[in-house]
Amino acid sequence: MIEINDLTKSYGNKLALQHLTLKIESGKIFGFLGHNGAGKSTTIKNLVSIIQPTSGSIIVDGLDLAEHRQEIKQKIAYVPDTPDIFLQLTAMEYWDLLAAAYDLAESDVQARRHKLVELFNMSERVDETMASFSHGMRQKAVLIGALLTDPDIWILDEPMQGLDPQAAYDLKQLMKAHAEKGKTVIFSTHNLDTAQQLCDELAILKTGQLIYNGSVQDLLAQHNGESLEDIYLQMAGRQGDSHLVDDIEGDSHE
Numbered sequence: 001m002i003e004i005n006d007l008t009k010s011y012g013n014k015l016a017l018q019h020l021t022l023k024i025e026s027g028k029i030f031g032f033l034g035h036n037g038a039g040k041s042t043t044i045k046n047l048v049s050i051i052q053p054t055s056g057s058i059i060v061d062g063l064d065l066a067e068h069r070q071e072i073k074q075k076i077a078y079v080p081d082t083p084d085i086f087l088q089l090t091a092m093e094y095w096d097l098l099a100a101a102y103d104l105a106e107s108d109v110q111a112r113r114h115k116l117v118e119l120f121n122m123s124e125r126v127d128e129t130m131a132s133f134s135h136g137m138r139q140k141a142v143l144i145g146a147l148l149t150d151p152d153i154w155i156l157d158e159p160m161q162g163l164d165p166q167a168a169y170d171l172k173q174l175m176k177a178h179a180e181k182g183k184t185v186i187f188s189t190h191n192l193d194t195a196q197q198l199c200d201e202l203a204i205l206k207t208g209q210l211i212y213n214g215s216v217q218d219l220l221a222q223h224n225g226e227s228l229e230d231i232y233l234q235m236a237g238r239q240g241d242s243h244l245v246d247d248i249e250g251d252s253h254e
C-alpha cells in the first residue's frame with residue numbers, strides 16, 4: 001500500500017501539484033491521467049524519490065519515504081518519461097550498470113534479462129549503443145533495465161510511448177500478471193483505451209489538482225453509456241464549446 005498525504009510540489013514559483021491525497025493498493029493497476037503539465041510526472045518523480053515534496057508525505061508499506069529512501073527505492077522499478085539516457089552505452093552495458101547499482105551479480109539477473117530481451121525482440125541488438133536505437137528500442141531497453149531485478153513496485157511514466165503494438169501488448173500482459181501476483185503497478189498514460197483496458201483505479205489530475213480518484217467501473221457507471229474519452233474530456237478538457245478547430249481549419253473538416 002502506498003499512501004500519498006497532502007503532497008504539494010512547487011518548482012520555484014510554479015505550483016505543479018497541490019495537496020494530493022490518495023491511496024494506491026497492492027494487487028491493482030493504478031493509472032494517472034491528465035493533460036500535458038497536469039502533474040503526473042511530478043507525482044511519479046516524488047514517488048520514486050527523484051525530487052522531494054515541498055510539503056506532504058509518502059508512506060510505502062508503512063514506512064515514510066523521506067526517512068527510508070534507500071530501503072524503499074530497492075523495491076521500485078522506475079521507467080522515466082524519456083528513454084534518452086546513457087546514450088553512449090550499449091544496451092548490455094546499461095543493464096550491467098543497473099545491476100551493479102542494485103548490487104546484483106550477473107548470475108542474479110542473467111535468466112530474467114534473457115527472457116525480457118527475447119520478449120521485446122532485442123536479442124540481435126544488445127551490443128549496440130542506445131544512441132543507435134530508435135525511440136521505441138530505447139524504450140524497450142529502459143523497460144528491460146527497470147524490470148531486471150523483479151522489484152515489487154512498478155512505477156512507469158508513459159511506458160507504452162513509442163512501443164510497437166506487439167511490445168505494448170506484451171508490456172500490458174506483464175503489468176496485469178505483476179498485479180495479479182499482489183504486487184503494485186502504477187503508470188501514467190495519455191491513451192484512454194489503454195487506461196480503460198488496464199486500470200483498476202484511476203487518478204485524474206488537472207493543473208496539479210486531483211479531480212477524480214476511484215475505479216474505472218465506477219466512473220463509467222456514473223456516466224451512463226459514455227466512453228472514457230468523453231468522460232475524461234468533460235472532466236479535464238477545455239471548458240466551454242470552443243470553435244478553435246473551425247477557426248483553424250474552416251468549416252470544411254468532417
Ligand SMILES: Nc1ncnc2c1ncn2[C@@H]1O[C@H](COP(=O)(O)OP(=O)(O)OP(=O)(O)O)[C@@H](O)[C@H]1O
Nearest residue numbers: 011014016034035036037038039040041042043081
Ligand atoms: N523541473 C521543473 N522546473 C519547473 N517547472 C517544472 C519542472 N518540471 C515540471 N514543471 C512544471 O510542473 C507542471 C507539471 O509538470 P509534469 O511534468 O508533472 O506534467 P505531466 O502531467 O507529466 O505532463 P506531460 O503529460 O506533458 O508529461 C508543468 O507546469 C511543468 O511545466
